[in-house]
Amino acid sequence: MSEVNSEAKQGSMEVFFNGLVKENPTFVLALGMCPTLAVTTSAVNGLGMGLTTTAVLVLSNAIISLLRHIIPNRVRIPAFIVIVASFVTMVELLLEGFIPSLYSALGLYIPLIVVNCIILGRAESFASKNPVIPSIFDGLGMGLGFTVALTAIGAVRELLGAGEFFGVPVINKVLGGISSMIGREEPIEYVPISIFVLAPGAFFVLAALTALQNRVKRKMREKGQNADKIQSGCSSDCASCSDGGCAHRFVDVDGAPGSVADAKKE
Amino acid sequence: MLDVVKDLLILMISSSLVSNVVLSQFLGLCPFLGVSKKVDTALGMGGAVIFVITIASGVAAVIYKVILERFDITYLQTIVFILVIAALVQFVEMFLKKYVPSLYQALGVYLPLITTNCAVLGIALTNVQKNYGIGFSIASGLFTAVGFLIAIVVLAGIREKMEYNDIPESFKGMPIVLITAGLMAIAFCGFSGLL
Numbered sequence: 126m127s128e129v130n131s132e133a134k135q136g137s138m139e140v141f142f143n144g145l146v147k148e149n150p151t152f153v154l155a156l157g158m159c160p161t162l163a164v165t166t167s168a169v170n171g172l173g174m175g176l177t178t179t180a181v182l183v184l185s186n187a188i189i190s191l192l193r194h195i196i197p198n199r200v201r202i203p204a205f206i207v208i209v210a211s212f213v214t215m216v217e218l219l220l221e222g223f224i225p226s227l228y229s230a231l232g233l234y235i236p237l238i239v240v241n242c243i244i245l246g247r248a249e250s251f252a253s254k255n256p257v258i259p260s261i262f263d264g265l266g267m268g269l270g271f272t273v274a275l276t277a278i279g280a281v282r283e284l285l286g287a288g289e290f291f292g293v294p295v296i297n298k299v300l301g302g303i304s305s306m307i308g309r310e311e312p313i314e315y316v317p318i319s320i321f322v323l324a325p326g327a328f329f330v331l332a333a334l335t336a337l338q339n340r341v342k343r344k345m346r347e348k349g350q351n352a353d354k355i356q357s358g359c360s361s362d363c364a365s366c367s368d369g370g371c372a373h374r375f376v377d378v379d380g381a382p383g384s385v386a387d388a389k390k391e
Numbered sequence: 392m393l394d395v396v397k398d399l400l401i402l403m404i405s406s407s408l409v410s411n412v413v414l415s416q417f418l419g420l421c422p423f424l425g426v427s428k429k430v431d432t433a434l435g436m437g438g439a440v441i442f443v444i445t446i447a448s449g450v451a452a453v454i455y456k457v458i459l460e461r462f463d464i465t466y467l468q469t470i471v472f473i474l475v476i477a478a479l480v481q482f483v484e485m486f487l488k489k490y491v492p493s494l495y496q497a498l499g500v501y502l503p504l505i506t507t508n509c510a511v512l513g514i515a516l517t518n519v520q521k522n523y524g525i526g527f528s529i530a531s532g533l534f535t536a537v538g539f540l541i542a543i544v545v546l547a548g549i550r551e552k553m554e555y556n557d558i559p560e561s562f563k564g565m566p567i568v569l570i571t572a573g574l575m576a577i578a579f580c581g582f583s584g585l586l
Contacts, residue, residue, distance in 0.1 A: 163417040206477060210470040218466065236469040236516055237418075240509045323580065324415045328573030336566040343560065 140259050141266040161241070161275060162327040164234050168291050171279025173227040175272025177216055177235060179265065182244055184212045186252040186264035193253045205248045210239045243271060278330055286321030399530060401586065406531050407538035409583050412510055414542055414576040419510030423543055424568055426501065433547035437540030439501035441533065444511055446483065447476050448532025451515035452525045465519075472515045480511075510539065542579075546572060 161178075165171040188208050189196075196204045217235045220228040228235070238244065247267055252260040283289050288296040296315040304312040320326050410416060413423045419440070426436040451472050459465045484502040487495040514535050518528040549571050558567050 162420075203474065203477070206473055207470060210473050214466060214469050217469070233513060233516055233520070237509050237513055239469060239473050240512055320577070323576075324417070325573040325576035325580070327417065328569050328576055332562075332566045332569035332573065335564075335569060336561045339564065339566065340561040 138262070141262040161234065162278075162331060163324070164231050165275050165279040165282060165327065166286070166322045167283040167289075168276050168280040170227075170230050171275035171277075172272060173224075174231055174234065175268070175275040177220065177231070178238055178241060178243065178271055179268025180216055181209065181212045181238055182247060182268040182271075183261055183264035185209045185244060186247060186260040187257055188212075189248045189252040190255060190257045190260035196253075201249075201253065202245075205245055205253075206239070209244050209248070213239050243267060278334070282321045282326055282330055285318050286323075286326060287319070288315045288317045398527075402527065402531055403534045404582075404585055406534040407541065408579065409586055411538045411542055411576075411579050411582075412514070412535045413539060414572065414579045416513065418513040419539055422501070423539070423546065424565065424572070427543050427547040427550055427568070430544060430547045430551060433543045434540075435497055436501045437536075437543050439498040440510070440539050441536040442498060443480055443483065443502070444514055444536040444539075445529060445533045447479055447511050448514050448518055449525065449529040450475060450479060452518055452523070452528035455519055456525060468516065468519060469512075473512055476511050476515065510535075542575065545575060549575075 161174055164174045185205075185208050189205060192204070192208075213236060216238075217228075220231075220235065247263060251263045255263070280290060283291075284296065288294055297312075300315055301312040318326075321330070406412075412418050413420060422436050422440070427433050454471060454475060455465070455468065459468060459471065480502060484495075487498070487502075514532050515528075518531055521531075523531055546568070550568065553567065553571070562570070
């Protein structure tokens, strides 16, 4: 409990930057990466997915925090799921009405935000224990951290896989500039590694990312710093969301362990 | 009749191999990466996934056709499906524990991992999107889950072999598994020529 109290005392800005940098959900906590990989084929899609998730996260964090004394502990997971699913449905309908291009690009992955580890995880570990204002800032920080990460992954995949950055063929422009500088008549053309915008590319980008995490973690350990906070991507048994809602049972049953994480501790 | 058989065959190949649930749609990655250290446990997980997804897509399809479509409230599908699926998984778990202990022994530990699995919800939503009937929804759920079983067992087989390989320090653990999955995804791209 002491940890919760100290978290509650933090200023809103601190909570915000905590989500954005120190506990970035994607690069540090490796939360909710997996299903969103499918839509990060370009920077724009990554940005769209990230902002959609942020909107849902902020709204659901606010409502769950407001209702935190009303929701009975035993049925909190279904209650959280209903709140999150309602906001996801609203956001989905709004996107369909106002940004149809993004709606068709994200497709099935918009309703799947409901099962994103980040949202239930923050509901369970932050919003259900803290007042409204910090919860909103927590949602904003975590959501924007997620957005930055998804945009970065999308940008890398787009750059390698299509030679473009936000739809602008930057590589060919640079190569064209270089060719005219060295006086070639036919500009050098970039041949895109199209595997990076296909499904396998997502796995390779995520592999590179987790390898980088491992390296940072090793360096930190060598220097004697605490690197426990960094979790490697999609690690074992959904353990990356062990403090969140993912691995929890729907309704706590007497005698049954409350979650997979609890079962492991026992 | 022949048309139905033909459609079912196409559905089988497309949902289990061509658009494989993990390798091309990224659904259910958590159990795919987490429970694939040994072939035995991978088989158990695959079995549990087949069991849950087949039942869940059937139930979701019935609810969609009987309740949501009749009362014209299909926009509630996400909320209804996720609640039904989460409750269903826990109900199945309790039912198996009480009445079919042998099956519970084999699958029980994996069931909580599937509670809010995106694959289950994803398939229920895809079935609605593609406008499948109840029978086809169940078939599509079953075949998709079989695709999951194939992918996770193959990955587990490779990981067992990889155990003693010399892997660069930073790539030990998850990164090398992700690269393996990526290579498998390339291989599965080859199936797209089947249809």
